Amino acid sequence: MKTRKLEKGEISVLVGFAFISTILFFLSLRMYLAKPVLSSQGAFPLIVTSLMIIMVVLMFIELKQYEKAFDNSISVWRKIKSTGTLIFPGKILHVLLMVLLYTMTMPLMGFAISTFLFLLITMFILSREKIKRIFLTSAGIVVAIVIIFQFVFKVNLP
Amino acid sequence: MEILSGISAVFTNPLIILYIATFVFLGIYIGAIPGLSVTMAASLLISFTFSWDVLPALAAMIGVQIGGVYGGSRSAILLNIPGAPAAVATSFDGYPLAQKGLSGEALGITVVQSVIGGFIGTLILAIGAPFISEFALKFSPREYFLLGVMGLLLIGSLGSKSTFRGIFAALIGLFIGIIGLDSMTGQQRFTFNNVYLMGGIHYVVVMLGLFGMSEAIIQLRDLSIYPVKQKVDRIRPDWKRVAKYIPLALRSSLLGTFVGALPGTGGDLAALMAYDQAKRTTKNPEVPFGEGAIEGLVAPESANNAAIGGAYIPMLTLGIPGDAVTAIILGAMLIHGLRPGPLFMAESPDIFGFIVGSGIIANIFLLVFGFMGIKLFARIVEIPKFILMPTIIVLSVVGSYTINNSVADIYWMMGFGVLGYLLKIYNVPVAPIILGVILSPLVELNFRRSISLGEENLLFFVRDILTGPISFVLVAIIVIMLITQSKFYINLKTKRQQRQQGR
Numbered sequence: 019m020k021t022r023k024l025e026k027g028e029i030s031v032l033v034g035f036a037f038i039s040t041i042l043f044f045l046s047l048r049m050y051l052a053k054p055v056l057s058s059q060g061a062f063p064l065i066v067t068s069l070m071i072i073m074v075v076l077m078f079i080e081l082k083q084y085e086k087a088f089d090n091s092i093s094v095w096r097k098i099k100s101t102g103t104l105i106f107p108g109k110i111l112h113v114l115l116m117v118l119l120y121t122m123t124m125p126l127m128g129f130a131i132s133t134f135l136f137l138l139i140t141m142f143i144l145s146r147e148k149i150k151r152i153f154l155t156s157a158g159i160v161v162a163i164v165i166i167f168q169f170v171f172k173v174n175l176p
Numbered sequence: 177m178e179i180l181s182g183i184s185a186v187f188t189n190p191l192i193i194l195y196i197a198t199f200v201f202l203g204i205y206i207g208a209i210p211g212l213s214v215t216m217a218a219s220l221l222i223s224f225t226f227s228w229d230v231l232p233a234l235a236a237m238i239g240v241q242i243g244g245v246y247g248g249s250r251s252a253i254l255l256n257i258p259g260a261p262a263a264v265a266t267s268f269d270g271y272p273l274a275q276k277g278l279s280g281e282a283l284g285i286t287v288v289q290s291v292i293g294g295f296i297g298t299l300i301l302a303i304g305a306p307f308i309s310e311f312a313l314k315f316s317p318r319e320y321f322l323l324g325v326m327g328l329l330l331i332g333s334l335g336s337k338s339t340f341r342g343i344f345a346a347l348i349g350l351f352i353g354i355i356g357l358d359s360m361t362g363q364q365r366f367t368f369n370n371v372y373l374m375g376g377i378h379y380v381v382v383m384l385g386l387f388g389m390s391e392a393i394i395q396l397r398d399l400s401i402y403p404v405k406q407k408v409d410r411i412r413p414d415w416k417r418v419a420k421y422i423p424l425a426l427r428s429s430l431l432g433t434f435v436g437a438l439p440g441t442g443g444d445l446a447a448l449m450a451y452d453q454a455k456r457t458t459k460n461p462e463v464p465f466g467e468g469a470i471e472g473l474v475a476p477e478s479a480n481n482a483a484i485g486g487a488y489i490p491m492l493t494l495g496i497p498g499d500a501v502t503a504i505i506l507g508a509m510l511i512h513g514l515r516p517g518p519l520f521m522a523e524s525p526d527i528f529g530f531i532v533g534s535g536i537i538a539n540i541f542l543l544v545f546g547f548m549g550i551k552l553f554a555r556i557v558e559i560p561k562f563i564l565m566p567t568i569i570v571l572s573v574v575g576s577y578t579i580n581n582s583v584a585d586i587y588w589m590m591g592f593g594v595l596g597y598l599l600k601i602y603n604v605p606v607a608p609i610i611l612g613v614i615l616s617p618l619v620e621l622n623f624r625r626s627i628s629l630g631e632e633n634l635l636f637f638v639r640d641i642l643t644g645p646i647s648f649v650l651v652a653i654i655v656i657m658l659i660t661q662s663k664f665y666i667n668l669k670t671k672r673q674q675r676q677q678g679r
Contacts, residue, residue: 025601025602025603027602028602031598031602035344042351042366045366049365055632056624056627056632056633056634056637057624057625057627057628057632058361059358059360059361059363059365061624061627062354062619062620062623062624063351063354063365063366066347066350066351066354067351069343069347070344070347070348070351073340073341073343073344073347074344076340077338077340077341077344080338080340104601105598105601107397107398108396108397108398109396110393110396110397113393113396113566113569114393114594117389117569117573117590117593118590120573121573121583121586121587121590124573124583124586125583129574133570136566136570137566137567137570140562140566140569141562141563141566144396144561144562144566145560145562147562155563159563159567159570163570163571163574167224167574171224171225171227171228172227173224173227173574173578174577174578174581175574175577175578176573176574176577176583176586
């Protein structure tokens with residue numbers, strides 16, 4: 019009985035899990051073989067990674083009962099594009115890029131300026147509201163975070 | 177005696193009372209905002225409170241947890257969006273009541289029932305934990321190893337639609353916990369000679385990525401969802417009804433505490449089981465279940481708050497968290513140098529008393545704040561996602577930096593944020609990862625110790641497990657769990673039910 023349809027890219031994700039689990043398994047095996055006793059530092063990782071591989075295989079078997087996400091007639095390029103749209107709908111990719119830029123610029127610009135710019139640009143991308151309102155909201159959040167965390171909680175800000 | 181002095185330390189310290197009050201209040205609104213979870217709040221809180229003294233930090237955590245579990249019911253009733261997973265069952269009858277214009281009454285009942293559940297859970301924690309702790313002193317490394325495995329299997333299988341995905345997630349967590357210097361030999365494991373990996377990946381960074389950033393990104397997938405609000409002017413309890421449903425509240429609270437005490441379960445499961453139990457046992461409800469039955473509010477609300485006290489029992493006595501939030505609180509306790517486990521009651525009875533006392537005070541404040549602030553609630557749930565979610569990301573960044581004052585931790589947090597986002601899209605639960613990371617040292621160390629005790633022989637290890645009375649019972653529980661989660665058993669059960677219905 020086919021109870022649900024596979025998500026787009028679900029098989030690729032499982033292939034990714036299988037690939038990573040296999041690499042980790044061989045790294046663990048190498049560690050275990052350096053001192054092949056069960057209480058050594060390599061034994062537990064070997065057990066964990068072996069179980070990871072077994073779980074991935076069982077997940078693959080489980081997928082068999084579900085309907086495929088794509089027809090066989092659809093080209094690989096369209097499948098990739100469609101999966102990309104599922105993973106990064108709307109403005110998610112923009113937000114992720116902004117987070118990356120934010121972290122990279124933080125050591126250069128300092129916490130307050132980089133956070134303000136991150137909030138300002140991200141909120142603008144997400145809402146396209148009036149820039150004045152977003153400007154004031156971003157500034158307000160930065161001031162609140164600095165006051166609460168630096169002065170009240172005595173936390174070191176980046 | 178020291179337990180009592182720990183309890184009285186809460187009642188006699190105005191600053192601690194203020195902390196609890198503040199965080200119960202915050203917890204209610206965090207729990208009420210759809211998209212902000214108690215787990216997310218607790219993981220953010222751990223990163224900001226680790227430099228505090230242990231008592232205020234614990235008070236803050238307990239306050240947020242108790243307020244947050246209740247807070248989820250507000251949005252469940254008024255918006256039909258459970259603010260927390262533990263409030264899913266509350267929406268079944270809470271929202272129909274709100275649609276009938278009875279939202280004030282519904283909210284009033286949930287406050288009182290949550291407080292009843294909270295008190296019973298705390299009482300059972302206070303009475304039961306010392307006994308379990310004494311019993312746990314008899315545990316050897318192999319029993320600890322089995323307990324850890326049991327906790328991981330439970331959270332892996334119960335928290336996910338697919339048992340294999342849940343267990344795979346727990347294994348990812350166990351593996352993350354392995355990274356760094358081996359605590360027994362000091363050798364590097366999976367560090368690739370990277371200095372940032374030698375100390376391992378801090379579990380708070382993993383939590384912030386998986387529960388903070390990933391949840392914020394998931395919420396941004398659809399910015400166009402707007403809640404349909406119900407009008408409510410005042411929260412008022414109908415005391416006659418409250419009194420009428422006391423027996424059900426007591427039953428549900430006991431069930432909630434028991435379910436909460438099972439490692440890896442939590443308030444959501446407790447609430448759903450209590451709802452199901454109420455539906456089966458209530459012969460003639462005034463209104464059918466699903467259409468606004470008061471019993472449908474009483475059972476889950478008393479159960480989910482009772483489950484909080486229950487979840488602390490395995491966490492404090494065995495070092496095995498009951499759910500994701502207690503896993504985070506366990507992490508907070510470890511940061512403050514506390515060692516939850518069988519010796520905890522002997523080593524830190526005052527802290528145990530403090531936790532019980534904080535639970536009592538937090539429930540008293542829940543009763544106070546639960547009847548207030550409905551207008552503030554209306555304003556808070558209106559905060560648009562495009563403001564809220566980037567702010568959560570900034571808080572996750574700040575939180576991950578503060579752990580070691582290291583920018584590298586921010587990158588790790590981001591990496592786990594993206595991983596958590598992908599896992600959530602593909603229905604792989606993230607809570608088992610956290611439990612795996614936290615339980616990894618306990619499971620591994622006890623496995624290696626018991627192997628060493630068994631002269632490095634796997635057969636001796638198996639023999640010891642099967643001949644030890646406690647370990648044998650634990651193995652039997654694990655086997656039963658695996659069988660009952662298997663497809664073969666589920667199919668068999670479904671066929672039997674279909675046959676019974678056909679008769």
